[in-house]
Amino acid sequence: xxxxxxxxxxxxxxxxxxxxxxxxxxxxxxxxxxxxxxxxxxxxxxxxxxxxxxxxxxxxxxxxxxxxxxxx
Numbered sequence: 001x002x003x004x005x006x007x008x009x010x011x012x013x014x015x016x017x018x019x020x021x022x023x024x025x026x027x028x029x030x031x032x033x034x035x036x037x038x039x040x041x042x043x044x045x046x047x048x049x050x051x052x053x054x055x056x057x058x059x060x061x062x063x064x065x066x067x068x069x070x071x072x
Contacts, residue, residue, distance in 0.1 A: 004042075004044065004059050004061070008042055008043065008044060009042060009043065010041075010043045010044075011043065011046065013046045013048075014030070014045065014046065014047045017048060017050040017052075018047040018049065018056070020049045020056065022056075024065045024067050027045070027047060027056065027058045027067070028058065030047075031045050031058065040060045041060070042059075042060070043059065044059050045058045052072075053071065054069070054070065054071050055068075055069070055070040056068065056070075057070070
């Protein structure tokens, strides 16, 4: 099972709705430009859609990005 470490220091929630057509590249650029954070940091970045019924979670694993999608 893929999951991040249990000792992640931070979780960022982007409360502004995000276009869910964005994939890893678009979301990592949003982390860098919009949030001013390092997408390669040991951090979870959580994004929501306009209706707030879906989540995308982006994080950097040791050798690449992981993107989780959850429909609520």
